[in-house]
Amino acid sequence: MSEFDVVVLGGGPAGANAALAAASTGLSVALFDENPSAGGQVYRAPIDGPGAGIDAGSGADQQAGDALRRELAASTVTTFFAHPVWAVTGEYRVDATGPHGPVHCSARALIVASGTTERVVPFEGWTTPGVIGLAAATILLKSQGMLPGRSTLVAGCGPLLAAVAAKTIEGGGKVEAIADLAGTADWARTVPALLARPDLLWQGAKWWRTIRRAGTPRLARHMIVRVEPAGERLRATLAPCEAAGHPIDGKQTTVLVDCVAVGHGLTPSTEITRLLRARHVYSRTAGGWVAVADQDGRTSRPLLYVAGDGAGIAGAAAAATHGVLAGLACALDLGASNPSRLKRRAELARKAHRQAARFGHAMAKLMALRTGHVDSIAPDTIVCRCEDVTRAEIDAACEAGAQEVNQLKAWTRCGMGPCQGRTCGDVAGELLMRRVGAASRESVGCFSARTPLRPVEVEALTGEFTYDDIPIPKAAPL
C-alpha cells in the first residue's frame, strides 16, 4: 500500500489546485480522478486522436485546462488518472480500480473535490433516448468534438444554456430554441456580480452574440412539459412558467429536434464526505446537500477537507482558489514548516476566492431547485430512472407513512439502482418534504452513501485466487 501525506479526490480546478498547493509545501500528494486527464468537467481535455470534426482545442477553457495539466505534470504530485475511486474508509484509505488492476493507498489527510452531478427535474418523456443532460452535451462538444444532434433544443437554467447552444452553433449544428426557466428579471439580478468578472461577462456576451446571429429564439420563463418520439426525431412541447417553475396557461410551443439537451442546475457530489460521516446541511442556493466546512474547506471530521463545487456551487474560477485554500489549510494542519508564509498565501487566496465566488454564487442562484417545478411533475412521470419509480409511487409511499428518504427508498426502490440516487435524490427528497409537510430537507434526510462509489466488477476486486486463499472465518454456531 502506498502512503501519502495527502490524497486529493478529483482532478478538476479545485482538486488540481489543492494538490499543487499541498505539494508546494513539501508534502507527498496523490491525485485520483476517473477521467483520463486533469481538468474536470469545465477544463475537459479533448480525447486523443481524431474527433468528430469540431475544433474543441481552442478557447479560454481549453487554454486554462492545458495550463493546469502542464503545471500538474511539472509538479511532485503523483497522479492516478483513469482510476475510479470506489471506496474511502478509515483515516484514510482510498481504494480505486485502474487500467492495471486495483490500487489502494493511505493518507494522513484527504481533500475531496468531487464536483457535481447535473440535476434534471423529471418531465414526461425525459428518459427517451435523445434526451441528454447539458453536462453530457458539454462532454460531447469539448472532449469528443461531436455535436449532440443536427438540431438541438437546449433547455433548463443557468449559464450552461448559452455555453452549450453557442458551442453547438460554432460546431455547425442548429439550435432550434433555448428554453430558459429564468426570466429577464432573474438575469438582471445577477448583473452586479457579473460586473465583478468582466472576463466571464465578455465570454457570455460572445456566446449570446453567436446565438443571436444564428437566429436561435430564447424563450424566457419557459420549461419543457413533454418530449415524445416523432418518427426518427423528438417533439418537445414547451410551456410558459412562473418564477417558481410551475407551468402556467399561455401559448405552448412545439419544436422538432433530434436532441434535447436539458439541465436544471448542479448538485454537489457529497457521497464521499457522507460516507465518512462528516456533518452536512441542505443549502438550496449552494445546490443541495453540502458538507459543513469553514472557509478553507475544513469539515467536521479531522483532516478531511472539501473544495470546489462539490463543497457548494460557486463556479470554476472560485473552485481553483478554493482548492488552493484547502491545500494550504491541509498543509498547515499537518504541521508544515513556515506557517506564517502559508497563512499569507492563504490570505491572498481568500481575497481572490471571495471575488470569484461572488459571480459563481449568482449563477448558482439561477440554478437552484425551484419548488413549483418539482410540484409540477405528473403522477405517471418516472422520477428514479434506474428503478423506474414514478411520482405516483412516491406519493403512495408518503400516504402509507414514509417520512424519511431512506424509508422511501426501501418502500419504493427509488434511489436503489446503480446510480445510488445521485440522479433522483434531490428531487425525491423535495417531493417527500412537500408531501409530508416537513419543515426542512434536513428533516426528511438524505440517501445513505454506500460503497462502491462507482459500480465495480467483481473480478476487479477478487483478482487471481485459489480456494485456499480465502480466509473463511470459523464456522457459525450449530
Add this chain to the structure above:
Amino acid sequence: MSTPGQTVHGPFDAAVVGGGVMGCTTALFLARGGMRVALIERDALCRAASGVNAGTLTLHMTRAALVPYAMRAWQMWMETDQWLGSSVLATAAPGLSLAFTEAERELLRARAAARREYGAQIDLLERDAALAIEPGLNPAMLEAAFCRTDGFASAYLTGRAYHAALRAAGVQLFEQTAAARIDQINGHYRVHGPDNHDGSIRIDATRLVMAGGVWLEPLLAMLDVRIPVKTLVNQLIITERMPPVMRSVLSIANGLLSMKQFANGTVLIGGGWQGVGDRARGPVETIPQNLTGNLRLAQHVIPALAKARVARIWLGLEAETADAMPMIGPLPGLADAWVIGCVHSGYTSGPYMGKLLAQTMLGETPELPLFDPARLVAAAPELPHREQTP
C-alpha cells in the same frame, strides 16, 4: 401527571419497545388478541437488522434447536397474505449448502444430521445431482446438502408491510422515538421518549415488551436487568441486475456464505462476514480483506459472478447472547415485562417467535417453548457505568 410540554399517551395494555420483525409481530398479534398496543421505535419500523439483512429464509444456517421454529416461520413468510396483508416478495427456492474440501464434507454431513434430528428435511447430494439442480455451480464442489424448505424475501420491504398491518390493527406507532428511560409507576410502566424542542413523549402501559435487537443490553439496563448482548456487524453485497446465474439459495458447510438471485436479476451476497461498527455508532465501514474474501467465496461457488458488477455494499447489526440462543420470555424480577430477541438467523424465525410471545402474553399456551432470559442475567454486577442508548 403532565408537566408543560410533556405529552402522556395511554395507558396501553402493552408497550413494545423496538420495531423490528419480532417487536412488530408481537405487537400485531397482541392487538389482534384485543389489547391496546403502543409500538415505540428509535428509527422507522424495520430499518435496522429486519430491513437490511439478506432476507434468506433457510434451515441451512439455522441453529439445529431452532429448526422447528424456523420451519413454522418459513411457512408464515410464504403466506404473508393470510396474516400480514402485504408481500415481502417471499419466494420458495431449493437450498444448497456446499462442501469443497474433505473437512467441509464432514462438517456438512454432521450439520445436516443434527438439523435432521430437529425435523429439517435435508438430503445429501453427490456433485452431479447438485449440478442438476444448480448448473452454474463450480464443478469443483464435492457434495451438497439439499433442502426444499428454503428461499428468500426482499427484507427492505418488511417495514412497509408491517407499517400497513400495524396501522390496520390499531397499533399506535411512535417512530423516531428512542426510549430514554423507563419508570415503574403505580403498577404500570412509563416509557420516556427523548426530550426535544417539541416537548417530550411519555407512554404508559401495563405490560412491557423489550424487542430492541442489538440495543437490548442498554434497554434492559433501564429496568436494572443486566444481560450482555454482543453485536455482530454483518456485511452484504448486491450486484447490478444480470442475466440468470443461479436459481437456488446457496451457502457453504460452515455457514459463512448466503447467496441468491432475485427476480429482478440482482444477486445478493452475504453470510456474516464482519465489518466495523457497534451499537453506538451503527455500521461504520467494511474491512477490505473481508470484502474481498466474501466476494472470492461467492465467485468460487458461482464462477459466472466474476463478471457481475457490485452495485452496493452495506452492513447490518445482529444481536447475539452469550450462548447464541434466543432470549424470549418474562424478564426476571419484574411483573408483566417481557423480552424477545437475539434469535440466530432471526429474520427467518422472527415472525413465529413474535407470535409465540404474543400467545403467551394473551394467556394461551405457546405452541413451542420460549427461551428463558433468566439464564443470561449477568452473575456479578461489575457495572462502572451504564451505557447510554444512542
